[in-house]
Amino acid sequence: MKFDDKVPIYYQIKNYLYHEMITGQLKPGGKLPAVRQLAVDLTVNVNTVQRALGEMMTAGIITSQRGKGNFVTTETTRITQLKEKLVMEELERAYEQLHALNLTDDEIIVGLKQYIAQRGQRND
Amino acid sequence: MKFDDKVPIYYQIKNYLYHEMITGQLKPGGKLPAVRQLAVDLTVNVNTVQRALGEMMTAGIITSQRGKGNFVTTETTRITQLKEKLVMEELERAYEQLHALNLTDDEIIVGLKQYIAQRGQRND
DNA sequence: CCTAGTGTTATATTTTACTAGTACACTATA
DNA sequence: TATAGTGTACTAGTAAAATATAACACTAGG
Numbered sequence: 001m002k003f004d005d006k007v008p009i010y011y012q013i014k015n016y017l018y019h020e021m022i023t024g025q026l027k028p029g030g031k032l033p034a035v036r037q038l039a040v041d042l043t044v045n046v047n048t049v050q051r052a053l054g055e056m057m058t059a060g061i062i063t064s065q066r067g068k069g070n071f072v073t074t075e076t077t078r079i080t081q082l083k084e085k086l087v088m089e090e091l092e093r094a095y096e097q098l099h100a101l102n103l104t105d106d107e108i109i110v111g112l113k114q115y116i117a118q119r120g121q122r123n124d
Numbered sequence: 125m126k127f128d129d130k131v132p133i134y135y136q137i138k139n140y141l142y143h144e145m146i147t148g149q150l151k152p153g154g155k156l157p158a159v160r161q162l163a164v165d166l167t168v169n170v171n172t173v174q175r176a177l178g179e180m181m182t183a184g185i186i187t188s189q190r191g192k193g194n195f196v197t198t199e200t201t202r203i204t205q206l207k208e209k210l211v212m213e214e215l216e217r218a219y220e221q222l223h224a225l226n227l228t229d230d231e232i233i234v235g236l237k238q239y240i241a242q243r244g245q246r247n248d
Numbered sequence: 249c250c251t252a253g254t255g256t257t258a259t260a261t262t263t264t265a266c267t268a269g270t271a272c273a274c275t276a277t278a
Numbered sequence: 279t280a281t282a283g284t285g286t287a288c289t290a291g292t293a294a295a296a297t298a299t300a301a302c303a304c305t306a307g308g
Contacts, residue, residue: 044296045296046256047258048296050256053255064255065254069253070254070255087235091222091235094236098214105240160283170267175265190273191284191285192285
């Protein structure tokens with residue numbers, strides 16, 4: 001996995017796993033890969049994985065069962081709320097950045113539409 | 125100035141100064157505040173300011189004159205290109221993040237419109 | 249009971265960002 | 279020429295993130 005070296009890896013791992021849950025790759029009640037396996041997959045140290053998981057436990061998104069594994073919460077509302085939170089944070093971030101670059105509200109919307117339209121022409 | 129502790133300060137300073145140029149607070153050919161003054165204003169060490177400025181020099185956005193100060197490039201095209209680059213990076217980032225959160229192209233646009241509309245009701 | 253698979257914790261080490269402090273180099277001007 | 283204001287460079291120290299490595303605790307299954 002590629003990491004942005006401007007942001008702590010454990011933080012990016014947390015976000016990666018959140019995305020996996022929101023997109024349904026990891027389902028409510030489902031089991032996460034073993035910490036050592038995650039470490040190998042992400043080419044990262046076990047402690048770094050553990051740190052990411054620790055924050056996810058604190059947030060109540062995953063639960064840990066010693067000897068068994070780590071599991072996504074069965075409370076689907078938590079996942080829904082998590083998605084809403086992440087979407088809102090991203091919208092806010094993008095808006096503020098673009099606004100700070102002197103773009104008006106309309107220019108921001110038009111800019112995004114153009115970007116998507118242009119991107120649509122690519123084949124990926 | 126408030127800094128996001130997930131991102132290096134020097135990197136945030138660089139972006140802050142870029143924004144100042146793009147919004148015209150700092151004009152082409154204009155003089156930047158002295159490095160020691162910037163350090164005080166941003167409550168940051170001189171070396172950290174210097175690191176940010178160093179990258180801006182490498183990028184050709186500012187030039188340094190020993191004993192005089194640091195100056196914004198007089199080549200306005202560089203500033204224009206910089207703005208386009210930053211806008212494009214932000215659009216790309218936002219799109220990819222939201223797309224990864226399972227939102228369709230339409231949902232992304234609608235979501236942004238709703239966010240802006242809702243935000244417009246606030247008074248700031 | 250033993251073993252493989254799992255989560256958890258701890259120590260030591262390296263790297264990067266940041267800070268503090270100091271000194272040096274150049275410019276303008278009184 | 280002296281001085282204040284500027285950029286530049288260097289050394290030393292601190293803190294956070296990440297690594298390598300090892301040990302410990304629990305579970306399930308033969």
